[in-house]
Amino acid sequence: MQPPSQATPDDPDWTLRDSAALYGLDDWGGGYFGVSERGTVVAYPHGTPDVTIDLHEVIQGLEARDLYPPVVLRFDDILAHRMGHLRRAFDHAIAEAEYGGKYTCVYPIKVNQQRHICEEIRDVGRTLGFGIEAGSKPELLAGLALTEGHNDMLFVCNGFKDQEFIETVILAAKMGRNILPVVEQTHELDMIARSAARHDVTPRFGVRVKLASGGVGRWAGSAGFRGKFGLSVSQILAAVDQLRAEELLDGLRMLHCHIGSQIYDIRTLKYAVSELAHVYVELVKLGAPMGVLDLGGGLGVDYDGSQSARDSSINYTLEEYAADVVYRVKAICDDAGVAHPDIVTESGRALVSHSGVLVFQVLGSRTFPEVPDEALVQRALAQQDEAETPQPLLDLVDAWERLENGADPAEVYHDADHALSEAVSLFNLGYMDIVSRAATEEIYWAVGARLLKELGDEVPEDFADLPDRLGDIFFSNFSLFQSLIDAWGIDQIFPIMPIHRLQERPTRRGVLADITCDSDGRVDRFTVAGEPDTTLPLHALREGENGGPAGEFEPYYVAVFLTGAYQETLGDLHNLFGDTHAVHVVANDDGGWSLDEVVEGDTVREVLRYVQFSPDDMRRALRKEIEAAVASKHLTLREAVRMRRFLDDGLDGYTYLE
């Protein structure tokens, strides 16, 4: 929905629609997010604006419940809506093409293993004919528990397997589960044969093929001849011979491939599906019963909203993906006179990304002054006769005066930049004192900040590094390594924007720095007005008046969207920042919202235990030390009580700043 276009009271030239366009909300939001008349971000949990949940209201409501950001907001209704969307896209494609098989999506647990999410997917998935996929022993057990009582749900098991893994799957199948192990390595066939003989069953299994058609982008290595998983076509041929000889060919029911996650170019998919379907028909011709064609994951998400073949985007829709898959498989099977197989995809990212939103508070910012500190400059000049004043300082003072008198900021900036580098050289050689050095920096920053302001969003090539050098730094209460690992590990771009104050024009630009003690802990890749950018427009923090006491800032909340896939469990404990709180937010019939589930984040005690500290031993030892400090009069009793309270509250508190 388009936000209201009227100008806002705070800035007659700025509208809510301008904010939505600046942050690209309609481009990446998938119809699940919009802007309210109050200038806040709202979620549309059912994909239409008739039901809304105000994210800013939710954060205030959480704080009233003593739950402070950082927090992950999970919208189960968005998740269910995405699942329905995928179902409808394939149903439509199947009907259009008069395709003979059916479609199933099996949710890969690894994409987000949190129990509440898996259970939601299981519950909604049951009604949509979806299943589950696991890739490790813990995921196998989680999947068995999830599908307990739902024997008909398809359960696909990928990944490296040992005899115990295979045995569990064979026995689960014997118990009546619809479970299919996928052979990834040739020796797994022997393990299947052994287990089947031991338990006297005819096993059903699939095989993963290494396609020649590679994937694209970061996960291109998932496919191709040197891919880590799967059997080459020649190994599959040999496997068929072996299975026939052992009278087990009847068990080969599925052909599987996975050409990588976030397939951003539909052409890659077309090639892969064609190759996969051709291998499928050949296997049928060789006498394998088959029946299921599993395309793996890869269905992408448009993180930057550009609808293009960039690695943070996709150049196709869900409908196009479904139609391409169905059409290609049908055409190849029809040509070969082979019955249409059931189609399975292991779509994870595309199902859960939209339902997760990370919200954190900006704690403060480092901004470069637009006017130099006059007192500092005067102090530097007063220190010495003009003849002895370092030339770079004089040049910078002159540059500033010219700027004040209307000279071209770009020209002045070139001079200031040159003077600053000379000043640094002089200082390093011992020919400039610290006060003069500080004054030169102050003037340089002010000239640069003035130029940046003048340039606005149109930064020419010549000054491309200026936003990086002089943009603001917004210190934010979260850990990149815990909550946004792909922004660090693989330079993934996520949509990021404030969730309130959207009626105001954002007047600052900067990067987001997290609270870990790691200089890598910052986000400096964004999409602004549809283009990649190294800084994000944000609002100036408001001091005092409406917020906390003077010197503290009015709370300013920023959200990272589309974080539902991979971010929650791939993250780590860098600096011992633990899991954040996660809450499941649902819309009420009365127009409000409520919390369906609250999953509290890690306490300090819990993260210390992860790294084998014993919080109780620590507490005992530190209390002893405090007592000793009282005895030796290093601490007063009152100070000792404070220290003990800090210890106790600290151990049971949140790992983030409170």
Ligand SMILES: Cc1ncc(COP(=O)(O)O)c(C=O)c1O
């Ligand atoms: C075998 C397999 N299936 C499914 C997926 C999920 O992929 P996506 O999240 O791109 O749908 C993956 C992830 O890489 C995978 O390795």
